[in-house]
Amino acid sequence: MSALPSPRVEPEAGLPTRVTVYEVGPRDGLQAETDIIPSSVKAELCRRLYAAGSRDLEITSFVPPTWVPQLADAAQVVADVEVPSGARAVALVPNLRGLERAIEAGVREVAVVVSATESFAKANLNTTRAGAIDRAVEVIAAAGAQGIPVRGYVSMAFGDPWEGQVDTASVTSAAAELHAAGARTIALGDTIGVSTPGLTTRVVNETLAAGIPLDGIALHLHDTYGQSLANVLAALRLGVAEFDASVGGLGRCPYAKGATGNLATEDLVWMLHGLGIETGLDLGALAATTEWLSRVRGTRAPSNVARALAAAGLDTAEPGRPEPAQKAATA
Ligand SMILES: CC(=O)SCCNC(=O)CCNC(=O)[C@H](O)C(C)(C)COP(=O)(O)OP(=O)(O)OC[C@H]1O[C@@H](n2cnc3c(N)ncnc32)[C@H](O)[C@@H]1OP(=O)(O)O
Ligand SMILES: CC(=O)CC(=O)O
Numbered sequence: 001m002s003a004l005p006s007p008r009v010e011p012e013a014g015l016p017t018r019v020t021v022y023e024v025g026p027r028d029g030l031q032a033e034t035d036i037i038p039s040s041v042k043a044e045l046c047r048r049l050y051a052a053g054s055r056d057l058e059i060t061s062f063v064p065p066t067w068v069p070q071l072a073d074a075a076q077v078v079a080d081v082e083v084p085s086g087a088r089a090v091a092l093v094p095n096l097r098g099l100e101r102a103i104e105a106g107v108r109e110v111a112v113v114v115s116a117t118e119s120f121a122k123a124n125l126n127t128t129r130a131g132a133i134d135r136a137v138e139v140i141a142a143a144g145a146q147g148i149p150v151r152g153y154v155s156m157a158f159g160d161p162w163e164g165q166v167d168t169a170s171v172t173s174a175a176a177e178l179h180a181a182g183a184r185t186i187a188l189g190d191t192i193g194v195s196t197p198g199l200t201t202r203v204v205n206e207t208l209a210a211g212i213p214l215d216g217i218a219l220h221l222h223d224t225y226g227q228s229l230a231n232v233l234a235a236l237r238l239g240v241a242e243f244d245a246s247v248g249g250l251g252r253c254p255y256a257k258g259a260t261g262n263l264a265t266e267d268l269v270w271m272l273h274g275l276g277i278e279t280g281l282d283l284g285a286l287a288a289t290t291e292w293l294s295r296v297r298g299t300r301a302p303s304n305v306a307r308a309l310a311a312a313g314l315d316t317a318e319p320g321r322p323e324p325a326q327k328a329a330t331a
Contacts, residue, residue, distance in 0.1 A: 005283075011276035016241035018278040020056055021268060022187075022218060023049055026077070027058040027092055028262055029250035031068050039073040041296055043080035048292065049247060050084050052285035058111060061092035062101040068254065075105040090151060094125060099139050103146065110143055111151040111187075112136040114178065116171045119162035120155055120191070124255040129170070133177050140181040152183030153220060157203060158195035161257040168203055172210035179212050186212050187244060190231070192259045193224030197234035204238050218242035221263040222252060223302075228263035229271050236275070243268060248290035248301030264303030266290065284309075 011017055026046050030037060046059050059081060065072035074091065083089045091107045093099045102110055114132040115121040121129045140150045156163075157171040175186045188203060195203075200219070207217055219235050221228040221244065232243055249264030266286050272279050283305070290306040301307075 006270045006274035008274055008276055014239075015236050015275060016239060016277060018241065018280075019236075019272055020218075020242040021054070021265060021272075021279050021281060022056045022058065022242055022244045023054045023247065023265060024058045024220070024244050024262060025049065025247040025250060025265065027061050027071070028244075028253070029246035029248070031061065031070055032252050032254040033070055033250070035297065036070060037297065039076040039080060041293075042073070042077045045247075045289070045293060046077070046081045046089075048285070048289040050087055052289060053279070053281040055084075055087045055280065056090075057088060058090045058092060061094075062098035062105070062107075063092070063094050067094075075101065078102075078105040078107055093139060095135050096139060096142055099142055099148075103148070107148075109149050109151070110139070111153060112139050112178070112183070113153040113155055113189075114174050115155045116166050116174055117156045117160040117163050120160055120256065123162075123257075124155065124253060129174070133174055136178060136183075137181040140178070140183055144182050150183050151185045151187060151218075152178035153187045153189050154178070155189040155191045155253070155256075157188040158190040158199055159192060161192050161259075168206045171203060172206050172212075175207050175212055176210045179216065185216050185218050185242065187218040187220040187242075189220040190222055190228075191220075191253055191256045193222030193228065195221070195231050196225075196227050197230045200231040200234045201238065204235055204240060208238075214239045215241065218244060220244040222259055222261060223249065223263050223267075224258065224260040229267060232263070232268065232271065236277075245269075247286055247303075248293060248306055249303040250301060261302045264290075264301070264305065266303045266305035266309075270305045 060074040060077050062074050090109045091102045092111045114136050121132045125132045143150050154174045245265040245268045246262035247265045249261040251262040252259035287306045287309045290301045
């Protein structure tokens, strides 16, 4: 299946030639949705994402069901998804209990989350900023002892709904602590989607200056103010080569006041392919996945590209269905 390709140019000098798109749809994308989605649908979502070429997938989180009821079925989803060889299936864990549950379920890679601000540490993790870092460091050590790699998120890295502007030093020091503890990648989270390219450039540069290597930095962007792709471009120009995204643009943290959806995977891939950057992802299969999920749930996804492709009738085919040209010929 092929989608309308984004208009391409020769890759801009200095940009990465390949980017890792770290797919958070099954976890961040679904965590705040209030209609409880059956585990079978979540597992099918993961299968479709792998089939679309995703190799870096965050499939669920092992947090208390009282905190995130939608992901209470984390173990079931893990059990139901066959991870293709060479692909990742990461689970977010908020503490040692979450790590234990994840390992018991068969997870082989986890992510931890801390906050650059006190307000969000309290709202999202029921602790202080320092308490959250201590907890994450504990998880990284325990996971490391079992050979389990850990990804570290620093949330509210670009702005906080209660505190406003965030001191970049509180972002970089949190990132440095996670990195020193052994987190392989530090994902800088624009949890409420307020950053602009100048701020993104500053925070990435200061994270680099704090000793985090370029290949250990990822950006996790929400699109609340429509700035995500501009922020991606700013970061690409610094050499950042890993970006989080959620299929269809779903997602937000239920404990982050004012947050809206993640950067949509289709929108990111449209831009990256247009810049001549490889992702390994099939845009048509991603758009079909968004369409499938919207149909199953009776909702509409925010992704601009998925909507445009569907409106153009170019990429609504399910795998195995005829391509649009064939449909027209047989109509
Ligand atoms: C930016 C983002 O998108 S981040 C992702 C979205 N946000 C989230 O997922 C929320 C994450 N936050 C949390 O999970 C919570 O704040 C926690 C677990 C870190 C702390 O919450 P607290 O209520 O202080 O946890 P506490 O340690 O007191 O435990 C409360 C209960 O939950 C249980 N519990 C704690 N951790 C877990 C876990 N990982 N899984 C299942 N149960 C757990 C405890 O056993 C205890 O049970 P009990 O009442 O029957 O004794
Ligand atoms: C854990 C996350 O999902 C990161 C964030 O939004 O800050």
